[in-house]
Amino acid sequence: MTPPAEGARILVVDDTVTSRYVRVSWLRRGGHHVSEAVTGGEALAKLGEHEFDLVLLDVDLPDMSGYDVAERIKSDPRTAAVPVVHVSAAFRETEDRITGLNRGADAYLTEPIEPRELLATVEAALRYYRARALAERLADRLAKLTSATLRINSTTTFHALAEAAAEGAASVAGTPATVLLSPPGGPLLVGSTGAAVRSEPASLLDGMPAHTSTVLDPPWEPGVPASVVVARGNPRSAPIRVAVPPGAVATEEDRNLVLQLAQTTALAAEGLRAYAEEHTLALTLQNSLLPRRLPTLPALPMTARYEPASAHAEIGGDFYEVTELGDRLLIAIGDVTGHSLAAALVMGEVRHALRAYAVHETDPVEILRRIDAMIGKFHGVRGLTTMCLMVVDPAEETVLVANGGHIPPLVADASGTRYLDVRGPLLGIGLARPPATEFALPVGSVVLLTTDGLVEHSGADLDEGMERLRTAVAHDDDMDVLCDRLLADFGQDKKDDIALFAFRRDRLVPKVTPSGS
Structure with a gap:
C-alpha cells in the first residue's frame, strides 16, 4: 500500500521511556502518526496487526536484539518493504553499524541525535519507500491491465465482451466498475462487477455526454456518482463507456489506465462488429445461392x-x-x-x-x-x-x-x-x-x-x-x-x-x- 504523502504511519520501538517520548514528540511535530512499542515481541505483534510505513527501532531491547527484530521484519513478505531505521543510545563501533545494515536496517543513527537529523533520515527512508511502493503498485496495475486486455481480445460475443471489460476495469481500478456498449442493431448492454450482463434500451444514454466526464446521477445506477471514460473504435461507431467511482481516477495515472482499458474494449467491439457484418454478408450470400x-x-x-x-x-x-x-x-x-x-x-x-x-x-x-x-x-x-x-x-x-x-x-x-x-x-x-x-x-x-x-x-x-x-x-x-x-x-x-x-x-x-x- 502506498503511504500517504504527509503523515506517515511510524512505529517507534524503545524500552527507555524518556528516549521514546522524545522521539515520538519530534515525529508527531513533524506531522507523522506514531505508535509505540516497548519490546521486540510487541513490535512484531503490532506489525502483524497494523500497517506501518516506517519502523524506528532501538538496537538494545529487553527481549531480543534490534538486529533480530529488523531481520524478522525483512524476512516477512508482508513487511519486507517497510523501511527500518536503527537508533542506538550508545556509541557503536563501525562493525556494529555494518551488522545492523546487513541484517535489514535501511539507516543507522547514534545518539546524540538532532531533531532535524532524525526527521531528515526518516523522510529520506520514506521517499525511497514511497517510490518503491508506487512502482510496485503501477507494475501490479499494468499486469492486471495486460491480463484484462488478453481476456477482452479473446471474447467472441458482445455479452462476453461486456462482462470481461467490467471485470477488467474493476481489477485495474480496484473498485466496482460498469461497462456500457452497443452491439450493431441490438440493445445497450450493461456489464457490472459481480452481476450478469443485462440489456437496456439505447435511450438509457440519451443526453449523456459524449466525452469523459463525471456523472452525478447515472441512469444505469441512479444516485451513485461515477466517472465515465468514453472511447471509440472509430468515429462512426457507438462509444464504449467505462464507469468507475470518481476517486478511482483521481490521478493522471489512474485515468490513463482506465482509458487504455476503455480503448482496448472499443477496439475489440469494433472487431466484433466487423466480423458480425462479414458473417451476415456471407450468410446472406449463401442463402441467396x-x-x-x-x-x-x-x-x-x-x-x-x-x-x-x-x-x-x-x-x-x-x-x-x-x-x-x-x-x-x-x-x-x-x-x-x-x-x-x-x-x-x-x-x-x-x-x-x-x-x-x-x-x-x-x-x-x-x-x-x-x-x-x-x-x-x-x-x-x-x-x-x-x-x-x-x-x-x-x-x-x-x-x-x-x-x-x-x-x-x-x-x-x-x-x-x-x-x-x-x-x-x-x-x-x-x-x-x-x-x-x-x-x-x-x-x-x-x-x-x-x-x-x-x-x-x-x-x-x-x-x-x-x-x-x-x-x-x-x-x-x-x-x-x-x-x-x-x-x-x-x-x-x-x-x-x-x-x-x-x-x-x-x-x-x-x-x-x-x-x-
Missing part, C-alpha cells in the same frame, strides 16, 4: 433445412439442389471444403454448374465427372467438393445414386433404416468414378441427405455420429418434425454449417381424365 423454393410433387413431398455454423465460426460451403427433369427429379447435396467466403462462392459455382449440366445430361455419374473437371481446372485443391447426386423416378419407384466422397443417403422404410452402399472419390481430383447404382424406392420410404456438420462431433469418429443419426430416423416420422428434431439434437453450437434434405415416396396421384374427352 440455395433454392428459394422446393418443387411441389404429391408423389414426392420434401423438406430442407440449412443451419449456419455458430455465430463465431466462419461460413462454409454446404448446399442442396433440386431440379425437375421431366417426370424425374434430380436431387443433390454437397459441401465445398473450407470455411470462408471463398468456399461459399465456389459453392455457388458448383451449384450453377450442376443445374447447367443437368439440362442435357441425365446420367448422374457423367454430371459428377463434368463438375470434377470444372473444379480441377478453375479451383484446384481450394475447391475440393463432396456431393451425393440422386435421380428419383417416382413412377418406377427407383432412385439412381452417384456419390462423390459424400455421406451416403440414409433410407428408412418398414424394414428399418440403413445407409445406401454408394461410394466414389470427391470432386476436384480427377479420379475415375464407379457407375451409378439403382435402388428400389417403395411407397412409404423416407430418404435423408445431410452434410457432415450434422454427424461430426469433437472427439468422436464420423462413423459413430453416422450411427447415432441412423438410429434417430424412422420411416413413419413426420419430415418437418424429424428435421427440426435432428437439428436440435445434433446441430447445436457446431463449427460447421449443416444442410439437411428429406423426401418421402408417397403414392402416385392418378390423373383424372375429364368427362367427354
Whole structure:
C-alpha cells in the first residue's frame, strides 16, 4: 500500500521511556502518526496487526536484539518493504553499524541525535519507500491491465465482451466498475462487477455526454456518482463507456489506465462488429445461392433445412439442389471444403454448374465427372467438393445414386433404416468414378441427405455420429418434425454449417381424365 504523502504511519520501538517520548514528540511535530512499542515481541505483534510505513527501532531491547527484530521484519513478505531505521543510545563501533545494515536496517543513527537529523533520515527512508511502493503498485496495475486486455481480445460475443471489460476495469481500478456498449442493431448492454450482463434500451444514454466526464446521477445506477471514460473504435461507431467511482481516477495515472482499458474494449467491439457484418454478408450470400423454393410433387413431398455454423465460426460451403427433369427429379447435396467466403462462392459455382449440366445430361455419374473437371481446372485443391447426386423416378419407384466422397443417403422404410452402399472419390481430383447404382424406392420410404456438420462431433469418429443419426430416423416420422428434431439434437453450437434434405415416396396421384374427352 502506498503511504500517504504527509503523515506517515511510524512505529517507534524503545524500552527507555524518556528516549521514546522524545522521539515520538519530534515525529508527531513533524506531522507523522506514531505508535509505540516497548519490546521486540510487541513490535512484531503490532506489525502483524497494523500497517506501518516506517519502523524506528532501538538496537538494545529487553527481549531480543534490534538486529533480530529488523531481520524478522525483512524476512516477512508482508513487511519486507517497510523501511527500518536503527537508533542506538550508545556509541557503536563501525562493525556494529555494518551488522545492523546487513541484517535489514535501511539507516543507522547514534545518539546524540538532532531533531532535524532524525526527521531528515526518516523522510529520506520514506521517499525511497514511497517510490518503491508506487512502482510496485503501477507494475501490479499494468499486469492486471495486460491480463484484462488478453481476456477482452479473446471474447467472441458482445455479452462476453461486456462482462470481461467490467471485470477488467474493476481489477485495474480496484473498485466496482460498469461497462456500457452497443452491439450493431441490438440493445445497450450493461456489464457490472459481480452481476450478469443485462440489456437496456439505447435511450438509457440519451443526453449523456459524449466525452469523459463525471456523472452525478447515472441512469444505469441512479444516485451513485461515477466517472465515465468514453472511447471509440472509430468515429462512426457507438462509444464504449467505462464507469468507475470518481476517486478511482483521481490521478493522471489512474485515468490513463482506465482509458487504455476503455480503448482496448472499443477496439475489440469494433472487431466484433466487423466480423458480425462479414458473417451476415456471407450468410446472406449463401442463402441467396440455395433454392428459394422446393418443387411441389404429391408423389414426392420434401423438406430442407440449412443451419449456419455458430455465430463465431466462419461460413462454409454446404448446399442442396433440386431440379425437375421431366417426370424425374434430380436431387443433390454437397459441401465445398473450407470455411470462408471463398468456399461459399465456389459453392455457388458448383451449384450453377450442376443445374447447367443437368439440362442435357441425365446420367448422374457423367454430371459428377463434368463438375470434377470444372473444379480441377478453375479451383484446384481450394475447391475440393463432396456431393451425393440422386435421380428419383417416382413412377418406377427407383432412385439412381452417384456419390462423390459424400455421406451416403440414409433410407428408412418398414424394414428399418440403413445407409445406401454408394461410394466414389470427391470432386476436384480427377479420379475415375464407379457407375451409378439403382435402388428400389417403395411407397412409404423416407430418404435423408445431410452434410457432415450434422454427424461430426469433437472427439468422436464420423462413423459413430453416422450411427447415432441412423438410429434417430424412422420411416413413419413426420419430415418437418424429424428435421427440426435432428437439428436440435445434433446441430447445436457446431463449427460447421449443416444442410439437411428429406423426401418421402408417397403414392402416385392418378390423373383424372375429364368427362367427354
